[in-house]
Amino acid sequence: MTPASGPILQRSSDLTQFILAPNPGPMSLEGTNSYVLRAAGYPGAVVVDPGPLDDAHLRALAAGPVELILITHRHADHTAGAARLHELTAAPVRAADPEHCHGGGEPLQDGVVIHAAGVGITVLAAPGHTSDSLCFLLPDDGPHGSVLTGDTILGRGTTMLDYPDGTLGDYLATLDRLEALGAATVLPAHGPVLPSVESIARDYRLHRQERLGQIRAALDQLGRDATAGEVADVVYADVDPSVRRAAETSVAAQLHYLREEGGQG
Incomplete structure (x- = not known):
């Protein structure tokens, strides 16, 4: 994926x-990928992660009929435009956290299957990056299906654990669950599309083990009583200052795992 000069589908x-x-940055890479889901011949669509409160971006998402808006997790680069997109389309917004549901949209639960715009969407609880993180499985999308992974798996780099809301124990369990999906295509909220969630989940787990x-x-x-900041100074000595806080937060999550979650610290 390359940055577009304007809102281009x-x-x-x-x-x-x-x-x-149009929200590139150290944590969002090129920007948030706002997905539009629909089967051939269906005029309506499902939008996943409306992204920032940017009028041109949201109006581009609202250009065709929108039946439903889904949220992968609470972070503002995914949710800030949700209420406005609801205003533009009248489509309900559904998320795991009721705070991010709008227009009568009900909170999403693990295992729920949604049928909209001709697409079957299975909701998968995927805590770890945040406690409310979800993935959306599209089993009929291509020969192996696809999975919209939000920030749980990125198209490039690795995922920050937003500790204490997100924990490493939860994240490792989520990687196990995603690995079991096999060769499904990875549709991340940031970065390029990737093949085989099974392979990517294994690579992510290996990276965590190395860390x-x-x-x-x-x-x-x-x-043994070193702080997250002290450990980050050693483990992330060469990290760019723009992502230093994220590195320290991830270290805190890993220290908690080693000390409190049975990670054999």
């Missing part, structure tokens, strides 16, 4: 397209 899979939101090894080594050097 781009094909991402058989059943999905996306518009790249845990580095943190254990840092604790051996610094002492």
